Amino acid sequence: MFQGLAMRFGVYVGPRSVMGAGLHFSHPTSVVIGDRLVLGERCRLYQQVTLAGAPGGEEAFPRLGNDVVVYPGAKVIGEGRVGNNVIIGANAVVNRSFGDNVVLAGVPARIVKRLEPVDESSLS
Template identity: 45%
Template sequence: MRNFIIKFAQAIRQILSAPMLILFIFSKNKEVIILDVRQWIKKADNMKESSPDWVNLIYLLSIYPEFRNIYYYRIKQDDPIGFVLIQIFKILYKQCPSLFIESDNIGSGLFLKHGFSTIISAESIGENCSVSQQVTVGYNTKGRPIIGNNVSIGAGAKVIGKVTIDDNVKVGANAVVVKNVPKNCVVVGVPAYIVRRDGIKVKEQLI
């Protein structure tokens, strides 16, 4: 009985979220949104990978306020009409209030592990990146970070200033990154230093 009630509630939530597909229909970024959907389903609920993309889109919009932040970001990019429509939809379909996305360019597949108290203000972000809660990717007087492809930023981490985080980097929880990080590395600590490069355990300072 309990499972039935849960499934029924989920179905109602998805039905109520269906009008948000109107934004998708008029969007110029349909392909990127679909790639976002596939990445989220893979990481958040891979049991649904066999479902059609549009079904998974409604599912994600109904369950994850953080996904709505990304969805609205995609819809309004270079689209004045989309920007106006979003203001209307935001009244009924709330986004995560403590998640701020201000980057100029974000590649497909951005996954947010909880959006609580997270600021993403990068010059650019590559494809298939992952950002956890209470993360700050922010600017200083020198500029904003550039994030590569397949980068993972752990809970509470800070990436500040005009630094480059290259491809396939993992930033550990609560690390503070203020210098460039080369590709294929894991960094931890305050300030951050390299503990793994190309799969080999090391201990190297960032330059």
């Protein structure tokens, strides 16, 4: 499956990464998901997104919570992690941890807006 994604769409997924249900590639070109990463449920990734860990222990690999949208060109690298219901703006670089219900933008990424929490019961 991973080889098919790479050959057909230019999407690389590390073999030990874990993808939550409902992962969606809106424009599946030039997307890199490094090895040993964890993505939550219902994540949406646009083109030229990179999710990559840094050398070091298990804590150095980024993770996306549930209901995360990563817009084109954004990078989640090093110790970058985001919680649930997060929007990462185009070309942002996330290199540290952020909590739930935020919009991130910039290089390095910073919180530019707070969001209302998602009602989990409405997602079923």
